[in-house]
Amino acid sequence: MQINAERLWARLAALAEITDKAEPWTRRSFTPRFLEGRAWLEKEFAAAGLAVSRDAGGNLVGHLPGREAARVPIVLGSHSDTVPAGGRFDGTLGVLAGLEVAQSLQEQGIVLDHPLEVIDFLAEEPSDFGLSCIGSRAVAGALTQDMLAMTRPDGMTLAEGLAYVGGRPDALAEAARPRGAIAAYLEVHIEQGRVLESEGRDIGIVTDIVGIRRERIVVSGRADHAGATPMNLRHDALVGAARIIDAAHRKAFAGGTDDKPMVATVGYLVNQPNAANAVPGRVEMILEVRSGDELAVSAFTQELLAAAAPALAELGVSATSSLISHVPPTPCAEPIRTAIVRAADGLGLNHRAMPSGAGHDGMFVSRVGPIGMIFVPCRDGRSHAPEEWIEPEQAATGARALAAAVLELDRA
Ligand code: HGY
Ligand code: MN
Ligand code: MN
Ligand code: MN
16 A cells, blocks of 8 residues: 655645744644644545544544444544644654545545544643643543643633633533444654664554653742842742752652653743742742653652752742642553554564653553554654654655554454
């Protein structure tokens, strides 16, 4: 089966151009720019011959009937939202490679036994509500009322956000799919690391997706005049946050093992009042910890804040943490991995098995059906940065492996 590499590359370039111009490449979920990208995708899905719908969870779903309507679908997909000033390929490659496979099947008169779906999952990246994988949580029936009540800094609730993107927060049961409702889920994604490029591999076949825990930490001090407040009378919340951030970095550096490495990051921080001449009174930040070691991830923040307590007491500040999300490590399914290996071997691709240090929608889709992921190398392993890049041939290889794996799974 052929795919149209030029068309895939042209679509990747066109979707990338739908970005906040001041800060490429940015298409944050729940924003007008995201809706612009969705409108473009909807047009492309229809032009590719798919029946297009939006489910109650805010996902864009393209549907291609199969020979046997009673079968559950093979699903391809990923996400079209980005981190701020992210890249052009994180997520979009999976959505557009899936679309390319669906269109190429029709053009070559290949009718699968299974229905085929291509899904752009809503808000895979941590949204301004703090929550990630919102659309795939909805498909897994894991979007709770508490989550719908989460607010973003401008006060919008996630329920309002869902409605804004065409979801139906009061009908989430319609988006939820029971276990067994998906025959196989396949996602092509850029590796977002350096392994494949450094080893000269064509693709990676993912073994498992790392576990991720995110907590909101608030450091409370006292806002004061920066000039008239002596150092010994200050309660500087940002210095307290700095102690915590440095300790988290050191703890993760020393933590983990070779087969279960650990990473910890504070990438989001709000300093208040955030004025050059005011001692910071309050800091809110998000700490995320990732590792295959579930226990270590679960205990990380509590241990961290206990160890930082004397330093915080000395500063006259306090810290509290609240859980945002915790997703355990997610294995990819053996039969799906085997089908991808057969597909890659059939194409003569140089491949290897590897874990994913990045989170993906498959963490939740795995609750509905077996998942598999295909990684393509990205330049210098860079991602979540404007420098993110892949070559047209690498995009095409990912789509060809996806197409061949779909044919393998359809026959299974
Ligand atoms: O954060 C992640 O791992 C993914 O890129 N959303
Ligand atoms: Mn990402
Ligand atoms: Mn991604
Ligand atoms: Mn993903």
